[in-house]
Structures are given as structure tokens and as C-alpha cells.
Amino acid sequence: MSELTRRSLLRGTFGIGTAAALAGLAGCGVPPAYVRAAERAAPDRSAADRRLLFANWPLYIDVDDHDKQRRPTLDAFRRRTGISVTYTEEINDNDEFFGKISPALMNHQPTGRDLVVISDWMCARYVRLGWVQEMDRTAQPHVARNLDPQLASPSFDPARRHSVPWQSGITGIAYNRRRLGREIRSVSDLWHDDLRGRVSLFSGIDEAFALLLQGEGVDITRWRPDDFHRMADRLRRLVARGHIRRFTGNDYIKDLDSGDVLAAQAYSGDVIQLKADNPDIAFVVPEEGGELWAESMMIPNLAAHKRNAERLIDHYYRPDVAADLAAWVNYVCPVPAAREVLAASKDKERAALAEDPLIFPDAALRQRLATARDITAAERPALTGEWNAIVGL
Structure with missing residues (x-):
């Protein structure tokens, strides 16, 4: 690959x-x-x-x-x-x-x-x-x-x-099923203690925020800034205790393949290619939904x-x-x-x-997919500043 x-x-x-x-x-x-x-x-x-x-x-x-x-x-x-x-x-x-x-x-x-x-x-x-x-x-x-x-x-x-x-494409979660030793079904599964220091998330706000909001139970087609702030508060706590290994661009592919991370926010198309070489890698659209x-x-x-x-x-x-x-x-x-x-x-x-x-997503999968409303020009400076402070950009 x-x-x-x-x-x-x-x-x-x-x-x-x-x-x-x-x-x-x-x-x-x-x-x-x-x-x-x-x-x-x-x-x-x-x-x-x-x-x-x-x-x-x-x-x-x-x-x-x-x-x-x-x-x-x-x-x-x-x-x-x-x-x-x-x-x-x-x-x-x-x-x-x-x-x-x-x-x-x-x-x-x-x-x-x-x-x-x-x-x-x-x-x-x-x-x-x-x-x-x-x-x-x-x-x-x-x-x-x-x-x-x-x-x-x-x-x-x-x-x-x-x-x-x-x-x-779909933004969901990729993980090493064999090394982790359990299934991931929900965004909240990423926050379990056995994944401390072994999780990566996307560094770009537009790539990352929707799936994380879905993990909070938010309808991403009509999310509000307060929803974003609550999600950001959780993320700050996770970063502070070292749960997130790092925020990445394409590096997550190497990290998953090498085992440096066991679970990562991921794109569906990347994982199809990664699985061809490493069948232990699985991709899941969380129960709360994934972003289309x-x-x-x-x-x-x-x-x-x-x-x-x-x-x-x-x-x-x-x-x-x-x-x-x-x-x-x-x-x-x-x-x-x-x-x-x-x-x-x-x-x-x-x-x-x-x-x-x-x-070609089937009907059952499509029911769990949604497209996030855009971050407006008025919202973007404050939300991007908050996000970048968390991820260290």
C-alpha cells in the first residue's frame, strides 16, 4: 500500500x-x-x-x-x-x-x-x-x-x-482490533483507560469537530456554539491527562500501522487501503453516527x-x-x-x-451518517482559536 x-x-x-x-x-x-x-x-x-x-x-x-x-x-x-x-x-x-x-x-x-x-x-x-x-x-x-x-x-x-x-467519504474511527482486544462501537469507547496515550484525533477543526460533537449526542446538522464549547471542555480534560497521544494529519496511518496508536479518528477511504496490508485494522461508524x-x-x-x-x-x-x-x-x-x-x-x-x-453505504449505515452544518464566518475566529489552543496549533 x-x-x-x-x-x-x-x-x-x-x-x-x-x-x-x-x-x-x-x-x-x-x-x-x-x-x-x-x-x-x-x-x-x-x-x-x-x-x-x-x-x-x-x-x-x-x-x-x-x-x-x-x-x-x-x-x-x-x-x-x-x-x-x-x-x-x-x-x-x-x-x-x-x-x-x-x-x-x-x-x-x-x-x-x-x-x-x-x-x-x-x-x-x-x-x-x-x-x-x-x-x-x-x-x-x-x-x-x-x-x-x-x-x-x-x-x-x-x-x-x-x-x-x-x-x-466518512469520518469515523479506525482501530487495531487484535492489539486492543475489544471492539469499539462508540466515540466514548475512545476515552476508556486502556486507550490512554494510544488515541489520535485530527488536528484540523473542520476535519475533527463533527465526529466529536456526534459523540456528545449532538445533531451536527444544527449544532450550536454551546455544543462546541462543551465538546472542547471534554477534549481539554483528555489532553491534560495525556489521553490523546497527538493530533495528526496523515500521520495517523503510520501510527496505526506501527501500533503507536491503537485507535484514531480516520477517513474511510484511507482505511480501505490500510486494511489491504493489515487486516487487523477495523473501521467503525460510531453508534452515535459518523460524518458524511x-x-x-x-x-x-x-x-x-x-x-x-x-x-x-x-x-x-x-x-x-x-x-x-x-x-x-x-x-x-x-x-x-x-x-x-x-x-x-x-x-x-x-x-x-x-x-x-x-x-456504497447501505441503508442501515446511511441512517447513521450526517453532514455537519458549516462553521459560519462569524463563528470561525473564536472557535478556531479555542480549537487551536487545545491541539497546540
Whole structure:
């Protein structure tokens, strides 16, 4: 197994400086950097210039087994449409990429990109600021038909007019069943004495807070700041008595594999890959629930090839294409119809993916999944400051 997976690259730690900057932008009423809908579009060159530039995270797309520079699902799009794609793996951190393209967006200038993939908690800021364009869903029949209903209406973009999930995933708990010698069923199971000094949690507030709130019995779709403060109080006590070994980014994969930690807050897709090498590792969605998240495609303001980008998004919502992508990246597929494509495969390993609930959650699991409401611009400076003081950022 490659120890470096796409999701584990994500740091996502939304620093106080950037949070304060965004809060300043929000101000009262219409933020100074807000772009009105009428000012978001540029003349579309798609018909005459059959190409687009697609910015994504590393290790987040299928590659050819014999030529790592080739990406079969993109090649299929070019053959189907005649549109070529310049694909860049330039997004390594939500905060960093925001800083990279925000000067252009703030100043009503093109970013040079037609399509970007951003974590939904950060997508919310782009949508609020009016920095991304509304899509023409009539040009995206596969999206309209095949988008997972559980991902179809996030609070920041209720009709998904500005964003479409690229991949999804679950934040839950990974643990070494053999070394721990018991099952973990609840977030509270992490706080038992036999795990003192052997637990890790995510360091980024946006990656960590929802699951911890769920452990407190909070409905994360409508949590309140008081809920956050109560959770933070518990976490402070756990840190003070040395129960949390450390707060991590992708390091939790190494720590679990080596046995330095026995239980960790974890992403479903990472654990699928980790279990392939270490069958003692288990992943659980706690009884209280787990967070269902997505990373979504958006078209920045003044993109020169909007129609081409819309067609590429729709391409990835064809069940056969979604199946190819899911088989490679192993995250929750936002196209449930892809399950039938994989199930019909003559390749046993590929067909087995159709039965993996961490790629295609069943009805029972879905009942325990929820998507957290976003931390608002007004809440973020105080909550991020409180969080960072706890985790030592």
C-alpha cells in the first residue's frame, strides 16, 4: 500500500489569520469581496477552444497501470467529446489554495482554471462570496439523474447549483482490533483507560469537530456554539491527562500501522487501503453516527471554458465512469448507480467493491451518517482559536 493517499494529504487547518480575513470580508451585510451573479461569467470560448484546465488534489483520479501519465477516465472524455483536459495536481491544502486564487477572484480577474475540487466546508466560503458560477443543469443530465440524494442539498448550496461532489467519504474511527482486544462501537469507547496515550484525533477543526460533537449526542446538522464549547471542555480534560497521544494529519496511518496508536479518528477511504496490508485494522461508524463529507467540483468566476467544464462534470456522473473512478480511489462514490456496474464485473476484486459499505453505504449505515452544518464566518475566529489552543496549533 502507498502510505500517501489523497485524502491523507489534506491538512485543511484553517488558520486564525485566514479565518479572521474571511470574517472581515463578511462584515455586515454584503461583503466587500462579494461578486454579484451578473459579474461572474466571462465570454465562453468552449465551442471554439475545445479544452479546459482542471485543478485537483494529488492521487485523486485513476491512472493507467502501464503509463502513470495517462488517466483513463479523462481519455474517455476526450474520445467522447473531442475536448482535451489539462489536468493539474496542484491542490494540497484548502487554505493554501484559497490563498493562491483568492486575489484574482477578489479583484474580478480570471484564475486560469475552469474546474477545481475543494472540500465542501471550504466550498461554502466560495459560494457565500459569489466566487463560483451557477451550473446549467440542463447540460448535465447524468448529474441530475445520478447524484446521491444524501449529498444533493448541503446547507451552503441547497440545490447543488454551484457545486457537484467529486468524491465523498466518512469520518469515523479506525482501530487495531487484535492489539486492543475489544471492539469499539462508540466515540466514548475512545476515552476508556486502556486507550490512554494510544488515541489520535485530527488536528484540523473542520476535519475533527463533527465526529466529536456526534459523540456528545449532538445533531451536527444544527449544532450550536454551546455544543462546541462543551465538546472542547471534554477534549481539554483528555489532553491534560495525556489521553490523546497527538493530533495528526496523515500521520495517523503510520501510527496505526506501527501500533503507536491503537485507535484514531480516520477517513474511510484511507482505511480501505490500510486494511489491504493489515487486516487487523477495523473501521467503525460510531453508534452515535459518523460524518458524511464531500469534496466538490466548482467552476470559478470568469472561467473561459464553462460549458466544457460542465460537460466534464456530467461525464463523471455516468455510472460506468463513476465506477472506474471509485474502483481506483476507494472513497464513497457519489453515484450510487455505479454499484451495479461494479457488481457486474467479471473481475472478482472489482466486483467485491460493490459490496463494500465504505464505497456504497447501505441503508442501515446511511441512517447513521450526517453532514455537519458549516462553521459560519462569524463563528470561525473564536472557535478556531479555542480549537487551536487545545491541539497546540
